[in-house]
Amino acid sequence: MGASLHLMTLNVCGLPSRLAPLPERATLFGGHVERSDLDVVMFQEVWSARILATLKAQLPSFPHVAVRHGLAGQPAGGLATFSRLPLVAPRYTSYRWTRPDMGSPRFRIKRAVNGALQGVLTAEVAGLGVVVANTHLTANKDGDWSAGNRYHAFHRRQLGRLHEVLRGVGTDRAVVAGDFNIAADSALYPLIVDSGAWHDPFAATDPVTFHAEYLPDEGPAHRIDYLLVRGSPDRFVIEESEVLFAAPVRSDDGRSIHASDHMALSARVRWRD
DSSP, X not given: OOOEEEEEEEXXXXXXXXXXXXXXXXXXXXXXXXXXXXXXXXXXXXXXXXXHHHHHHHOTTOXXXXXXXXXXXXXGGGOEEEESSOEEEEEEEEOTTOOOSSSOHHHHHHHHHHHHHOEEEEEEETTTTEEEEEEEOOOOTTOOOSTTSTTHHHHHHHHHHHHHHHHTSOOSOEEEEEEOOOOTTSTTHHHHTGGGTXXXXXXXXXXXXXXXXXXXXXXXXXXXXXXXXXXXXXXXXXXXXXXXXXXXXXOTTSOEEOSOSBOEEEEEEEEOO
């Protein structure tokens, strides 16, 4: 057998919310990650240098951090990939120029700004020849992923940009993970997996990855986060896959708090030689 990696993805909810403050939550989910044998952790919504510093303080055994900084020193796209193994050649590609062609002018302008602020971060795990891609697509605030929705063409363009980047990474050993903000039961799912070019370890179970109580109308939650492996399963083995932080975590003062409004996905992948 060849290279092996244990990976996790989590949107940390770096924007104001009804959750406990991020430093408090980071102590809890960071402690879990530190005690685990995870190799690579991909975070989304790391929107400031302060959030990045908070995460670094909780993950001392993950000294290698792939990030590209924006003009204000913030992680570009709110993306940061932490690793126990050296990471090389980090590259960030924005979803700039992806925009909807439906909705009001105000809606189209705001979503175009969102696209410019989000993107995909890639990095190679040194010595293993594995590229890890961390991404965050624009949120569908309508909660409607039908083909007639105003977000549909917008998300289609963002997925097109994502896979354009992924096809250019130069290796068959690749993982892409993050908050796609697209429901797994939507018409866009075939584009998420690029018509079968990517294997979805969670396809059979299709677990919800967002806590319904944090939805605006507390409507039904969906799987909107993904961890995908390039190629067909004859090239690799998924030794385990699980959902993390589905239940509240006990804080030091006895309160039950969620690690984030999202749940985390993790998988252990071993590539065949």
